[in-house]
Amino acid sequence: xxxxxxxxxxxxxxxxxxxxxxxxxxxxxxxxxxxxxxxxxxxxxxxxxxxxxxxxxxxxxxxxxxxxxxxxxxxxxxxxxxxxxxxxxxxxxxxxxxxxxxxxxxxxxxxxxxxxxxxxxxxxxxxxxxxxxxxxxxxxxxxxxxxxxxxxxxxxxxxxxxxxxxxxxxxxxxxxxxxxxxxxxxxxxxxxxxxxxxxxxxxxxxxxxxxxxxxxxxxxxxxxxxxxxxxxxxxxxxxxxxxxxxxxxxxxxxxxxxxxxxxxxxxxxxxxxxxxxxxxxxxxxxxxxxxxxxxxxxxxxxxxxxxxxxxxxxxxxxxxxxxxxxxxxxxxxxxxxxxxxxxxxxxxxxxxxxxxxxxxxxxxxxxxxxxxxxxxxxxxxxxxxxxxxxxxxxxxxxxxxxxxxxxxxxxxxxxxxxxxxxxxxxxxx
Numbered sequence: 001x002x003x004x005x006x007x008x009x010x011x012x013x014x015x016x017x018x019x020x021x022x023x024x025x026x027x028x029x030x031x032x033x034x035x036x037x038x039x040x041x042x043x044x045x046x047x048x049x050x051x052x053x054x055x056x057x058x059x060x061x062x063x064x065x066x067x068x069x070x071x072x073x074x075x076x077x078x079x080x081x082x083x084x085x086x087x088x089x090x091x092x093x094x095x096x097x098x099x100x101x102x103x104x105x106x107x108x109x110x111x112x113x114x115x116x117x118x119x120x121x122x123x124x125x126x127x128x129x130x131x132x133x134x135x136x137x138x139x140x141x142x143x144x145x146x147x148x149x150x151x152x153x154x155x156x157x158x159x160x161x162x163x164x165x166x167x168x169x170x171x172x173x174x175x176x177x178x179x180x181x182x183x184x185x186x187x188x189x190x191x192x193x194x195x196x197x198x199x200x201x202x203x204x205x206x207x208x209x210x211x212x213x214x215x216x217x218x219x220x221x222x223x224x225x226x227x228x229x230x231x232x233x234x235x236x237x238x239x240x241x242x243x244x245x246x247x248x249x250x251x252x253x254x255x256x257x258x259x260x261x262x263x264x265x266x267x268x269x270x271x272x273x274x275x276x277x278x279x280x281x282x283x284x285x286x287x288x289x290x291x292x293x294x295x296x297x298x299x300x301x302x303x304x305x306x307x308x309x310x311x312x313x314x315x316x317x318x319x320x321x322x323x324x325x326x327x328x329x330x331x332x333x334x335x336x337x338x339x340x341x342x343x344x345x346x347x348x349x350x351x352x353x354x355x356x357x358x359x360x361x362x363x364x365x366x367x368x369x370x371x372x373x374x375x376x377x378x379x380x381x382x383x384x385x386x387x388x389x390x391x392x393x394x395x396x397x398x399x400x401x402x403x404x405x406x407x408x409x410x411x412x413x414x415x416x417x418x419x420x421x422x423x424x425x426x427x428x429x
Contacts, residue, residue: 026400026401026402026413027045027413028041028045028400028402028403028407028408028411028413028414029042029045030402030403030404030407031402032274032377032404033375033377033378033379033402033404033405033407034221034274034275034278034379034404035274035404035407036377036402036403036404036407036408037278037379037404037405037406037407038274038277038278038407039407040406040407040409040410041407041408041409041410041411045411045412046109046410046411046412046415047113047410047411047412047415047416048412049109049112049113049116050112050115050116053083053111053112053115054083054084054085054086054115055081055082055083055084055111055115056081056082057079057080057081057082058078058079058080058081058082058122058159058162058163059076059077059078059079060077060078060079060080060135060136060155060158060159060162061077061078061158062077062078062135062136062151062154062155062158063135063136063138066135068134068135068296069295069296069308069309070308070309070310070311071295071309071310071311071313071315072134072292072295072296073311075131075134075135077135078125078131078132078135078136078155078158079101079102079103079125079131080102080122080123080124080125080155080159081102081103081107081108081111081121081122081123082120082121082122082123082159082163083111083112083114083115083119083120083121084120084121084163084166084167085115085118085119085120085167087168088168088169088170089118089119089120089167089168089169089170090118090119090120090169090170090171090172090173090200090422091119091120091121091122091160091167091169091171091172091173092114092119092120092121092122092172092173092174092175092422093121093122093123093124093156093159093172093173093174093175094107094110094111094114094121094122094123094124094175094176094180095124095126095152095174095175095176095177095180095181095183095184095187096123096124096125096126096129096176096177096180097126097176097177097178097179097180097181097406098126098128098178098179098180098282098285099126099128099129099282099285099286099288099289100125100126100129100180100285101125101126101129101131102123102124102125103123106177106406106409106410107123107177108123109409109410109415110123110175110177110409110415110418111123113415113418113419114419114422117419117422117423119173119422120163120167120169122156122159122160122163124152124155124156124159124180126179126180126183127142127148127151127152127183128142128143128179128285128289129288129289130288130289130291130292132151132155133289133292133293133296134292134296136151136154136155137151137296138150138151138154139338140293140296140297141293141297141334141335141338141339142289142293143211143330143331143335143355144335144339144351144354144355145182145183145186145211145354145355145359146186146354148183148186149183149186149187149189149190150190152183152187153187153190153191153194153196156187156196156197157196160196160197171198171200172197172198172199172200173199173200173201173202173422174187174188174191174197174199174201174202174203175202175203175204175205175418175422176203176204176205176207177205177206177406177409178205178206178207178208178380178405178406179207179208179211181203181204181205181206181207181208181372182204182207182208182209182211182357184202184203184204184207185202185204185207185357185360185364185370186360188202188367188369188370189360189363192363199369200369200422201369201370201371201421201422202367202369202370202371203370203371203372203373203418203421203422204370204371204372204373205372205373205374205406205409205418206373206374206375206378206380206405206406206409207357207372207374207389208357208380208381209356209357209358209381209385209388209389210352210355210356210357210358210385211355211356212331212352212355212356213356213382213385214380214381215282215327216327217379217380217382218278218279218282218327218379218380219279219282219326219327219328220279221275221276221278221279221379222276222279222280222283224272224275224276225272225273225275225276226272232276232280232283232324235273235276235280238273275379278405283323283326284323286322286323286325286327286330287319287322287323287325288319288322290302290322290325290330290334291303291315291318291319291322293334294334295309299334299338301333301334302318302321302322302325303318336348336351339351357388357392358388361392364392364393365392368396370393370396371393371396371397371398371421372389372393372396372397372398373397373398373399373400373414373417373418373421374386374389374397374398374399374400375399375400375401375402375403375404375405375407375408376399376400376401376402377401377402377403377404378403378404378405379404379405380405386399398417398421400413400414
């Protein structure tokens, strides 16, 4: 149990005329895609951000009629962060990446960058985060972009209703990273119809083009570890031993970014092992989502149908079972059957196609307010998908030469571009 907690802690600590990739003058130091993804940005190279900001936590009652199982007694509502200015200012909503909360380290960095630039900020957890599944997901089965978008929009309206009497807002904006980046595009399209916000500008950071394809690529990283995905338990212990020994004999106070970066410099992991660690971190997030969804729906996928978990019940064994389920298990055995029953005649191919930016291609190509920021070596994108983003967004695309998946999100140049995108009248600063 202690080993599991330590790995989860580590994963949370680990866990962004032409604008196309240009290496000249870009000094982000980590060339490898997997290494950059895990190590992120060395502290010395991060942008200068305020240590303290005017901020409070919002607890939103998005679905007042929602009854929650006893095991989730602690969940009092959807948790969001709200940073505010004393004067009239633009407001930006930030959507977290897959499995992440509205208080994740990356989204807090983004919040501080926008706050420093004079914005009100509201952060939102990912629809795949357990808190969102429990408190804000209408279906309680996350992963469908259409329904998740409806849920996100409802949460944004709830957050705005809660704060609009306390601040003055000049206009509304939207930004998301990873899965949250992809979802931002769908939220923007829905807002064209609902017009609750009339977003002025929208930025997608390291988005997926196809959710199914991106997750397939992440799951594929486990195939490269010794023995393949079936040996992930052995791999888990091996990774932990390396972390523990390096920490024991090093001069470290805590397991933080400096500690992780020193591991990279010592070359303690092979490229395959580094990719495997990313996949394991993803599996941990996926396990939390699957367990929460199964308990909320009473689906009987992990927890027996007639079993009502009490507040004092241990969930450790259920978590272990969930952590050994792949995305394909979830998709084929739980996710697709649910939506097939809800939408008679729905095929897997049609469902997969709907989970892609290409399903709203016409809107994205015609909307000058939407931009994208990504990396040449982001492993969640196939080469043709990266090319698709370049062609679709043209001058509205900023593609860095390296950074992996979100590894350079906190790098000073990236933060400057992120804020600059919203501070200019056009699509590109």
